[in-house]
Amino acid sequence: MVEPPIFRKVVTGTQPNYLHPEYRSSVKRAPTRPLIVLPPTLSERTGPVFGQHTVGASDHDLTVQHAREPLGERIVVSGRLLDEGGKPVQGALIEVWQANAAGRYKHKMDQHQAPLDPNFSGFGRVLTDAEGRYRLVSIKPGAYPWRNHANAWRPAHIHFSIFGAGLLSRLVTQMYFPGDPLLAYDPIFNCIPDERAKQRLISTFDWENTLPEFALGYRFDIVLRGREATPMEE
Amino acid sequence: MSRLPTASQTVGPFFSIGLSALCRESIECAAEEGRRVTIRGRILDGDGEPVPDAVLEIWQIEDVAKQPEPGERNIERASLPFGFGRVATNESGEFQFSTKKPAARRDVDGAVHAPHLVVLVLMRGLLRHLLTRIYFAGEPANAEDSVLKLVPAERRQTLLAMAPSGSEDTLLWNIHLQGQRETVFFEA
Numbered sequence: 330m331v332e333p334p335i336f337r338k339v340v341t342g343t344q345p346n347y348l349h350p351e352y353r354s355s356v357k358r359a360p361t362r363p364l365i366v367l368p369p370t371l372s373e374r375t376g377p378v379f380g381q382h383t384v385g386a387s388d389h390d391l392t393v394q395h396a397r398e399p400l401g402e403r404i405v406v407s408g409r410l411l412d413e414g415g416k417p418v419q420g421a422l423i424e425v426w427q428a429n430a431a432g433r434y435k436h437k438m439d440q441h442q443a444p445l446d447p448n449f450s451g452f453g454r455v456l457t458d459a460e461g462r463y464r465l466v467s468i469k470p471g472a473y474p475w476r477n478h479a480n481a482w483r484p485a486h487i488h489f490s491i492f493g494a495g496l497l498s499r500l501v502t503q504m505y506f507p508g509d510p511l512l513a514y515d516p517i518f519n520c521i522p523d524e525r526a527k528q529r530l531i532s533t534f535d536w537e538n539t540l541p542e543f544a545l546g547y548r549f550d551i552v553l554r555g556r557e558a559t560p561m562e563e
Numbered sequence: 564m565s566r567l568p569t570a571s572q573t574v575g576p577f578f579s580i581g582l583s584a585l586c587r588e589s590i591e592c593a594a595e596e597g598r599r600v601t602i603r604g605r606i607l608d609g610d611g612e613p614v615p616d617a618v619l620e621i622w623q624i625e626d627v628a629k630q631p632e633p634g635e636r637n638i639e640r641a642s643l644p645f646g647f648g649r650v651a652t653n654e655s656g657e658f659q660f661s662t663k664k665p666a667a668r669r670d671v672d673g674a675v676h677a678p679h680l681v682v683l684v685l686m687r688g689l690l691r692h693l694l695t696r697i698y699f700a701g702e703p704a705n706a707e708d709s710v711l712k713l714v715p716a717e718r719r720q721t722l723l724a725m726a727p728s729g730s731e732d733t734l735l736w737n738i739h740l741q742g743q744r745e746t747v748f749f750e751a
Contacts, residue, residue, distance in 0.1 A: 336751065339568070339750075340567060340568075343567050343568065343570060344568075344570055344571055344691055345570065345571060345572075345690035345691055346690070347689065347690060347691060347693075349690060352573075352688070352690065354573075354687050354688030355688050355689070355690060356609070356688075357608040357609035357610055357612075357688070357740070357741065358608050358609070358614070358686065358687075358688035358689055358740050358741075359688070359689070359740070359741075360693065360740060360741065360745060360746075360748050361609075361741050361745060362745055362747075362748075364694075364748050364749055364750040365713055365714060365747060365748070365749050365750070366713075366749070366750055366751065367694075367710060367713070367749045367750065367751035368672075368674070368709070368710075368751075369751065370670050370674070370676065370709075370710065371624055371670055371671065372622070372623075372624055372676070372679065372681045372696075373681060373694070373751050375622075375624050376622060376647075377622065377643065377644035377646065377647035378644055379643075379644060380644075382642070383585075383643075411566060412566075413565060413566055413567070413568055414565065414566075415565070415566055424581045424582060424584075424585070425581060426577065426578065426580040426581025426582070434577040434580060435580060436576075436577040436579065436580055438576055438577070438616075439577060450580070451580050451581075452580050452581050452584070453581075454584075488572075488574070488575060488578070488581055490574070490578075490581060490582060496622055496681060496683070497751055499620075499683060499692065500568070500569060500571060501571060501572065501573075501574050501685060501692060502569055502570060502571055502572045503572040503573075503575075517572060517573060517690070518572075520572075520690050521570045523567075523570075525567070526567055526569075526570045527570065529567075529569060529570070530569070530570060530572065551569045552566045552567060552568045552569050553568060553569070554568045555568075558565075
Protein backbone atom coordinates (compact mmCIF):
# COMPACT_ATOMS: atom_id res chain seq x y z
CA MET A 330 0.00 0.00 0.00
CA VAL A 331 1.30 3.42 -0.96
CA GLU A 332 1.69 5.91 1.88
CA PRO A 333 -1.43 8.14 1.86
CA PRO A 334 -0.52 11.64 0.67
CA ILE A 335 -0.17 14.75 2.75
CA PHE A 336 -1.70 17.26 0.36
CA ARG A 337 -0.34 20.57 -0.85
CA LYS A 338 -2.19 23.69 0.19
CA VAL A 339 -4.73 25.15 -2.24
CA VAL A 340 -3.30 28.15 -4.14
CA THR A 341 -5.39 31.27 -3.49
CA GLY A 342 -7.65 32.25 -6.37
CA THR A 343 -7.44 28.98 -8.25
CA GLN A 344 -10.64 27.62 -6.72
CA PRO A 345 -14.01 29.39 -6.53
CA ASN A 346 -15.15 31.09 -3.34
CA TYR A 347 -18.26 29.57 -1.83
CA LEU A 348 -20.20 32.82 -2.04
CA HIS A 349 -20.43 34.19 -5.57
CA PRO A 350 -23.56 36.41 -5.59
CA GLU A 351 -23.75 36.49 -9.39
CA TYR A 352 -24.57 32.79 -9.07
CA ARG A 353 -27.81 33.22 -7.17
CA SER A 354 -28.05 29.73 -5.73
CA SER A 355 -24.84 30.30 -3.77
CA VAL A 356 -26.37 33.10 -1.66
CA LYS A 357 -28.42 30.90 0.70
CA ARG A 358 -26.19 27.85 0.49
CA ALA A 359 -22.62 29.09 0.90
CA PRO A 360 -21.25 28.79 4.45
CA THR A 361 -20.90 32.17 6.16
CA ARG A 362 -18.36 31.26 8.84
CA PRO A 363 -14.69 30.68 8.21
CA LEU A 364 -13.76 27.07 7.49
CA ILE A 365 -11.71 25.41 10.20
CA VAL A 366 -8.32 24.25 9.01
CA LEU A 367 -7.67 20.57 9.62
CA PRO A 368 -4.24 19.10 10.24
CA PRO A 369 -3.41 16.19 7.92
CA THR A 370 -5.25 13.17 9.31
CA LEU A 371 -5.64 9.72 7.81
CA SER A 372 -9.39 10.26 7.51
CA GLU A 373 -8.91 12.74 4.66
CA ARG A 374 -5.55 11.51 3.36
CA THR A 375 -7.17 8.19 2.46
CA GLY A 376 -10.22 7.66 0.29
CA PRO A 377 -12.24 5.07 -1.60
CA VAL A 378 -10.48 3.05 -4.29
CA PHE A 379 -12.75 1.89 -7.09
CA GLY A 380 -11.85 -1.22 -9.04
CA GLN A 381 -12.45 -2.34 -12.61
CA HIS A 382 -15.69 -3.96 -11.49
CA THR A 383 -17.20 -0.49 -11.03
CA VAL A 384 -17.07 0.24 -14.75
CA GLY A 385 -18.62 -1.77 -17.58
CA ALA A 386 -16.80 -2.30 -20.86
CA SER A 387 -18.91 0.23 -22.78
CA ASP A 388 -19.66 2.69 -19.98
CA HIS A 389 -17.23 5.18 -21.54
CA ASP A 390 -19.39 5.41 -24.69
CA LEU A 391 -22.57 7.43 -24.18
CA THR A 392 -23.71 6.72 -27.74
CA VAL A 393 -24.20 2.95 -27.40
CA GLN A 394 -26.52 2.71 -24.40
CA HIS A 395 -29.74 2.38 -26.40
CA ALA A 396 -31.12 0.56 -29.40
CA ARG A 397 -30.17 3.35 -31.78
CA GLU A 398 -27.64 6.17 -31.87
CA PRO A 399 -28.42 9.50 -30.19
CA LEU A 400 -28.88 12.61 -32.31
CA GLY A 401 -26.12 15.19 -32.33
CA GLU A 402 -22.53 15.88 -33.21
CA ARG A 403 -20.40 12.89 -32.17
CA ILE A 404 -17.39 13.76 -30.01
CA VAL A 405 -14.42 11.97 -28.48
CA VAL A 406 -13.29 13.55 -25.21
CA SER A 407 -9.94 12.37 -23.93
CA GLY A 408 -7.11 13.56 -21.77
CA ARG A 409 -4.85 12.78 -18.88
CA LEU A 410 -5.44 12.88 -15.17
CA LEU A 411 -2.35 14.17 -13.40
CA ASP A 412 -1.54 15.37 -9.92
CA GLU A 413 0.12 18.67 -9.07
CA GLY A 414 3.53 17.09 -9.34
CA GLY A 415 2.73 16.02 -12.91
CA LYS A 416 2.42 12.33 -12.03
CA PRO A 417 -0.36 10.37 -13.74
CA VAL A 418 -3.25 9.34 -11.50
CA GLN A 419 -4.07 5.79 -12.46
CA GLY A 420 -7.19 3.76 -11.71
CA ALA A 421 -9.19 6.87 -10.89
CA LEU A 422 -12.96 6.71 -11.32
CA ILE A 423 -14.41 9.41 -13.58
CA GLU A 424 -18.20 9.79 -13.75
CA VAL A 425 -19.70 12.15 -16.34
CA TRP A 426 -23.17 13.47 -17.12
CA GLN A 427 -24.52 15.96 -19.62
CA ALA A 428 -27.51 17.34 -21.52
CA ASN A 429 -28.46 15.95 -24.92
CA ALA A 430 -27.76 17.71 -28.21
CA ALA A 431 -30.88 19.84 -27.78
CA GLY A 432 -29.79 21.05 -24.35
CA ARG A 433 -32.17 18.87 -22.35
CA TYR A 434 -31.24 16.70 -19.39
CA LYS A 435 -32.96 13.40 -18.80
CA HIS A 436 -34.11 14.58 -15.38
CA LYS A 437 -37.58 15.19 -14.00
CA MET A 438 -36.64 18.66 -12.78
CA ASP A 439 -35.43 19.88 -16.17
CA GLN A 440 -38.25 22.05 -17.52
CA HIS A 441 -36.48 23.24 -20.68
CA GLN A 442 -38.85 23.00 -23.66
CA ALA A 443 -36.46 20.99 -25.78
CA PRO A 444 -36.94 17.39 -26.84
CA LEU A 445 -35.63 14.41 -24.93
CA ASP A 446 -33.73 11.90 -27.04
CA PRO A 447 -34.92 8.33 -26.42
CA ASN A 448 -31.45 7.15 -27.41
CA PHE A 449 -29.49 9.29 -24.97
CA SER A 450 -29.26 9.03 -21.18
CA GLY A 451 -26.27 11.35 -20.82
CA PHE A 452 -24.26 9.34 -18.31
CA GLY A 453 -20.90 7.58 -18.52
CA ARG A 454 -18.04 6.20 -16.43
CA VAL A 455 -14.42 5.36 -17.04
CA LEU A 456 -11.29 4.47 -15.07
CA THR A 457 -7.98 6.08 -15.96
CA ASP A 458 -5.28 3.75 -17.27
CA ALA A 459 -1.70 3.31 -16.03
CA GLU A 460 -0.67 6.61 -17.70
CA GLY A 461 -3.64 8.46 -16.24
CA ARG A 462 -5.43 8.57 -19.60
CA TYR A 463 -9.17 8.39 -20.14
CA ARG A 464 -11.36 8.47 -23.24
CA LEU A 465 -15.08 9.07 -23.61
CA VAL A 466 -17.36 8.98 -26.66
CA SER A 467 -20.48 11.12 -26.63
CA ILE A 468 -22.41 13.77 -28.50
CA LYS A 469 -21.84 17.48 -28.02
CA PRO A 470 -24.29 18.77 -25.39
CA GLY A 471 -26.49 21.73 -26.25
CA ALA A 472 -26.65 25.03 -24.39
CA TYR A 473 -29.72 25.45 -22.21
CA PRO A 474 -31.59 28.28 -20.48
CA TRP A 475 -31.76 28.71 -16.71
CA ARG A 476 -33.30 31.29 -14.43
CA ASN A 477 -30.25 32.78 -12.77
CA HIS A 478 -30.62 36.18 -14.50
CA ALA A 479 -32.43 37.69 -17.49
CA ASN A 480 -32.00 35.56 -20.64
CA ALA A 481 -29.48 33.32 -18.89
CA TRP A 482 -28.03 30.36 -20.82
CA ARG A 483 -25.48 27.83 -19.66
CA PRO A 484 -22.65 27.26 -22.12
CA ALA A 485 -22.37 23.70 -23.41
CA HIS A 486 -20.63 21.59 -20.78
CA ILE A 487 -20.00 18.08 -19.50
CA HIS A 488 -20.01 17.43 -15.74
CA PHE A 489 -17.01 15.49 -14.42
CA SER A 490 -16.74 13.77 -11.01
CA ILE A 491 -13.34 12.34 -10.11
CA PHE A 492 -11.94 10.31 -7.21
CA GLY A 493 -8.16 10.56 -7.00
CA ALA A 494 -5.83 9.17 -4.35
CA GLY A 495 -7.18 10.44 -1.05
CA LEU A 496 -10.41 12.22 -0.22
CA LEU A 497 -8.83 15.68 -0.41
CA SER A 498 -8.17 15.20 -4.12
CA ARG A 499 -11.89 14.69 -4.78
CA LEU A 500 -12.93 16.93 -7.67
CA VAL A 501 -16.26 17.75 -9.28
CA THR A 502 -16.02 20.13 -12.21
CA GLN A 503 -17.39 21.00 -15.65
CA MET A 504 -15.68 20.84 -19.03
CA TYR A 505 -16.51 23.54 -21.56
CA PHE A 506 -15.99 23.81 -25.32
CA PRO A 507 -13.64 26.23 -27.11
CA GLY A 508 -15.11 29.32 -28.73
CA ASP A 509 -18.42 29.20 -26.88
CA PRO A 510 -19.80 32.78 -26.81
CA LEU A 511 -21.89 31.97 -23.72
CA LEU A 512 -18.80 31.53 -21.53
CA ALA A 513 -18.43 35.30 -21.15
CA TYR A 514 -21.88 35.54 -19.55
CA ASP A 515 -21.80 32.45 -17.35
CA PRO A 516 -21.45 33.13 -13.60
CA ILE A 517 -20.53 29.53 -12.85
CA PHE A 518 -17.60 29.49 -15.29
CA ASN A 519 -16.62 33.00 -14.19
CA CYS A 520 -16.60 32.22 -10.46
CA ILE A 521 -12.90 31.32 -10.56
CA PRO A 522 -10.77 34.36 -9.72
CA ASP A 523 -7.56 33.15 -11.38
CA GLU A 524 -7.81 33.65 -15.15
CA ARG A 525 -5.46 30.78 -16.04
CA ALA A 526 -7.32 28.37 -13.77
CA LYS A 527 -10.59 29.44 -15.38
CA GLN A 528 -9.38 29.03 -18.95
CA ARG A 529 -8.21 25.52 -18.13
CA LEU A 530 -11.82 24.36 -17.83
CA ILE A 531 -12.16 24.88 -21.59
CA SER A 532 -11.26 21.82 -23.62
CA THR A 533 -9.24 22.21 -26.78
CA PHE A 534 -10.05 20.93 -30.24
CA ASP A 535 -8.02 17.76 -30.67
CA TRP A 536 -7.26 17.03 -34.29
CA GLU A 537 -5.15 13.98 -33.45
CA ASN A 538 -8.05 12.28 -31.71
CA THR A 539 -10.61 13.39 -34.27
CA LEU A 540 -11.89 10.29 -36.06
CA PRO A 541 -12.13 10.76 -39.84
CA GLU A 542 -15.72 10.78 -41.05
CA PHE A 543 -16.95 9.95 -37.56
CA ALA A 544 -16.33 12.25 -34.57
CA LEU A 545 -14.61 15.47 -33.48
CA GLY A 546 -11.93 15.18 -30.80
CA TYR A 547 -11.67 17.39 -27.72
CA ARG A 548 -8.88 17.24 -25.18
CA PHE A 549 -9.45 17.91 -21.50
CA ASP A 550 -6.56 17.34 -19.10
CA ILE A 551 -7.38 17.36 -15.41
CA VAL A 552 -5.06 18.06 -12.48
CA LEU A 553 -5.90 16.84 -8.99
CA ARG A 554 -4.42 18.02 -5.71
CA GLY A 555 -1.25 16.08 -5.07
CA ARG A 556 1.16 15.26 -2.31
CA GLU A 557 3.51 17.79 -0.84
CA ALA A 558 6.82 17.66 -2.65
CA THR A 559 9.55 16.14 -0.55
CA PRO A 560 13.03 17.72 -0.61
CA MET A 561 14.23 14.70 -2.63
CA GLU A 562 11.79 15.44 -5.43
CA GLU A 563 12.53 19.13 -5.74
CA MET B 564 7.07 20.21 -12.77
CA SER B 565 4.25 21.79 -10.81
CA ARG B 566 0.72 22.22 -12.11
CA LEU B 567 -2.28 23.99 -10.67
CA PRO B 568 -5.19 21.75 -9.74
CA THR B 569 -8.27 21.98 -11.94
CA ALA B 570 -10.91 24.31 -10.53
CA SER B 571 -14.10 22.98 -8.98
CA GLN B 572 -17.53 23.68 -10.44
CA THR B 573 -20.94 23.01 -8.94
CA VAL B 574 -22.41 19.53 -9.20
CA GLY B 575 -25.58 21.28 -10.42
CA PRO B 576 -29.22 20.26 -10.11
CA PHE B 577 -29.08 17.21 -12.38
CA PHE B 578 -26.24 15.24 -10.78
CA SER B 579 -28.42 12.20 -10.23
CA ILE B 580 -28.01 11.35 -13.92
CA GLY B 581 -24.32 10.74 -13.35
CA LEU B 582 -24.02 9.94 -9.67
CA SER B 583 -27.05 7.91 -8.66
CA ALA B 584 -25.67 4.63 -10.02
CA LEU B 585 -23.27 4.55 -7.06
CA CYS B 586 -25.73 5.79 -4.43
CA ARG B 587 -26.05 3.32 -1.53
CA GLU B 588 -27.78 3.71 1.80
CA SER B 589 -25.76 0.93 3.37
CA ILE B 590 -22.01 1.32 3.78
CA GLU B 591 -19.99 -1.88 3.63
CA CYS B 592 -17.26 -2.17 6.22
CA ALA B 593 -14.23 -4.41 6.58
CA ALA B 594 -14.36 -4.30 10.37
CA GLU B 595 -16.19 -7.18 12.01
CA GLU B 596 -16.69 -5.40 15.30
CA GLY B 597 -18.69 -2.21 15.61
CA ARG B 598 -22.35 -1.46 16.08
CA ARG B 599 -24.51 -0.92 13.01
CA VAL B 600 -26.09 2.54 13.19
CA THR B 601 -28.46 4.48 10.95
CA ILE B 602 -27.87 8.18 10.60
CA ARG B 603 -30.59 10.38 9.22
CA GLY B 604 -31.22 14.07 8.98
CA ARG B 605 -32.04 17.03 6.82
CA ILE B 606 -30.09 19.69 4.98
CA LEU B 607 -31.37 23.24 5.43
CA ASP B 608 -30.36 26.42 3.63
CA GLY B 609 -29.98 29.96 4.98
CA ASP B 610 -33.75 30.46 4.99
CA GLY B 611 -34.28 27.19 6.85
CA GLU B 612 -35.67 25.68 3.66
CA PRO B 613 -34.89 22.01 2.97
CA VAL B 614 -32.36 21.28 0.23
CA PRO B 615 -33.89 18.65 -2.05
CA ASP B 616 -30.97 18.47 -4.49
CA ALA B 617 -27.92 17.64 -2.41
CA VAL B 618 -25.72 14.57 -2.40
CA LEU B 619 -23.56 13.42 0.51
CA GLU B 620 -20.50 11.24 0.27
CA ILE B 621 -19.48 9.47 3.44
CA TRP B 622 -16.05 8.08 4.12
CA GLN B 623 -14.66 6.24 7.11
CA ILE B 624 -11.36 4.51 7.45
CA GLU B 625 -11.27 1.35 9.41
CA ASP B 626 -7.88 -0.22 9.06
CA VAL B 627 -5.89 1.25 6.20
CA ALA B 628 -4.32 -2.12 5.55
CA LYS B 629 -7.74 -3.67 5.03
CA GLN B 630 -8.71 -1.39 2.15
CA PRO B 631 -8.66 -3.55 -0.93
CA GLU B 632 -6.33 -2.75 -3.79
CA PRO B 633 -8.05 -2.23 -7.16
CA GLY B 634 -9.22 -5.53 -8.56
CA GLU B 635 -8.27 -7.44 -5.44
CA ARG B 636 -11.76 -8.32 -4.34
CA ASN B 637 -13.77 -10.64 -6.50
CA ILE B 638 -17.01 -8.82 -5.95
CA GLU B 639 -20.06 -7.95 -7.92
CA ARG B 640 -20.09 -4.80 -9.97
CA ALA B 641 -22.58 -3.05 -7.73
CA SER B 642 -20.29 -3.10 -4.70
CA LEU B 643 -18.61 0.05 -3.50
CA PRO B 644 -15.28 0.25 -1.69
CA PHE B 645 -15.36 -0.49 2.03
CA GLY B 646 -16.14 2.56 4.09
CA PHE B 647 -17.65 4.61 1.27
CA GLY B 648 -21.26 5.65 0.80
CA ARG B 649 -23.20 8.16 -1.29
CA VAL B 650 -26.77 9.31 -0.65
CA ALA B 651 -28.90 12.06 -2.16
CA THR B 652 -31.51 14.08 -0.29
CA ASN B 653 -35.18 13.54 -1.09
CA GLU B 654 -37.78 16.20 -1.92
CA SER B 655 -37.98 17.12 1.78
CA GLY B 656 -34.22 17.56 2.06
CA GLU B 657 -33.90 14.34 4.06
CA PHE B 658 -31.17 11.73 3.82
CA GLN B 659 -30.43 8.45 5.54
CA PHE B 660 -27.63 5.91 5.55
CA SER B 661 -26.36 3.10 7.75
CA THR B 662 -22.85 2.04 8.64
CA LYS B 663 -20.80 0.41 11.37
CA LYS B 664 -19.72 2.89 13.99
CA PRO B 665 -15.96 3.11 13.66
CA ALA B 666 -13.58 2.75 16.60
CA ALA B 667 -11.51 5.49 18.17
CA ARG B 668 -7.93 5.45 16.89
CA ARG B 669 -4.62 7.23 17.03
CA ASP B 670 -3.26 8.89 13.92
CA VAL B 671 0.33 8.46 12.74
CA ASP B 672 1.35 11.46 14.86
CA GLY B 673 -0.26 9.90 17.95
CA ALA B 674 -3.20 12.34 17.96
CA VAL B 675 -6.44 10.86 19.34
CA HIS B 676 -9.39 10.60 16.97
CA ALA B 677 -12.77 9.78 18.44
CA PRO B 678 -15.09 7.67 16.26
CA HIS B 679 -16.16 9.81 13.31
CA LEU B 680 -17.26 9.78 9.69
CA VAL B 681 -16.02 12.20 7.05
CA VAL B 682 -18.75 13.80 4.93
CA LEU B 683 -18.53 15.66 1.63
CA VAL B 684 -21.54 17.84 0.82
CA LEU B 685 -22.32 18.62 -2.82
CA MET B 686 -25.28 20.54 -4.27
CA ARG B 687 -26.43 23.16 -6.72
CA GLY B 688 -25.27 26.49 -5.30
CA LEU B 689 -22.01 25.09 -3.94
CA LEU B 690 -19.23 25.91 -6.36
CA ARG B 691 -16.95 23.66 -4.28
CA HIS B 692 -18.07 20.79 -2.12
CA LEU B 693 -17.99 21.16 1.64
CA LEU B 694 -16.06 18.95 4.05
CA THR B 695 -17.41 18.11 7.49
CA ARG B 696 -17.45 15.28 10.06
CA ILE B 697 -20.00 13.34 12.05
CA TYR B 698 -19.08 12.49 15.64
CA PHE B 699 -21.18 10.48 18.07
CA ALA B 700 -22.79 12.27 21.01
CA GLY B 701 -21.86 10.81 24.36
CA GLU B 702 -18.70 9.16 23.10
CA PRO B 703 -16.07 9.51 25.87
CA ALA B 704 -13.21 9.90 23.36
CA ASN B 705 -14.77 13.10 22.00
CA ALA B 706 -13.15 15.02 24.84
CA GLU B 707 -9.70 14.01 23.58
CA ASP B 708 -10.35 14.34 19.85
CA SER B 709 -7.67 16.43 18.18
CA VAL B 710 -10.05 17.87 15.57
CA LEU B 711 -12.95 18.68 17.91
CA LYS B 712 -10.45 20.60 20.02
CA LEU B 713 -9.95 22.96 17.07
CA VAL B 714 -13.68 23.77 16.99
CA PRO B 715 -15.04 26.49 19.29
CA ALA B 716 -16.90 24.70 22.11
CA GLU B 717 -20.25 26.32 21.29
CA ARG B 718 -20.14 24.99 17.71
CA ARG B 719 -19.05 21.40 18.43
CA GLN B 720 -22.60 20.16 18.79
CA THR B 721 -23.18 20.80 15.06
CA LEU B 722 -20.89 17.81 14.43
CA LEU B 723 -22.62 15.43 16.86
CA ALA B 724 -25.10 12.80 15.76
CA MET B 725 -27.60 12.48 18.60
CA ALA B 726 -29.70 9.51 19.64
CA PRO B 727 -33.30 10.55 20.21
CA SER B 728 -34.63 9.11 23.47
CA GLY B 729 -35.40 5.44 23.21
CA SER B 730 -33.29 4.84 20.11
CA GLU B 731 -29.73 3.63 20.29
CA ASP B 732 -29.28 2.65 16.70
CA THR B 733 -30.86 5.55 14.83
CA LEU B 734 -29.03 8.84 15.16
CA LEU B 735 -30.04 12.31 14.00
CA TRP B 736 -27.66 14.74 12.35
CA ASN B 737 -28.77 17.80 10.40
CA ILE B 738 -26.72 20.08 8.19
CA HIS B 739 -27.39 23.81 8.51
CA LEU B 740 -25.64 25.62 5.67
CA GLN B 741 -26.02 29.02 7.35
CA GLY B 742 -27.46 30.70 10.43
CA GLN B 743 -27.15 30.37 14.20
CA ARG B 744 -26.69 26.62 13.98
CA GLU B 745 -24.43 26.68 10.91
CA THR B 746 -22.61 23.37 10.68
CA VAL B 747 -18.84 23.44 11.13
CA PHE B 748 -17.10 22.92 7.80
CA PHE B 749 -13.42 22.21 7.36
CA GLU B 750 -10.66 22.79 4.88
CA ALA B 751 -7.37 20.97 4.63
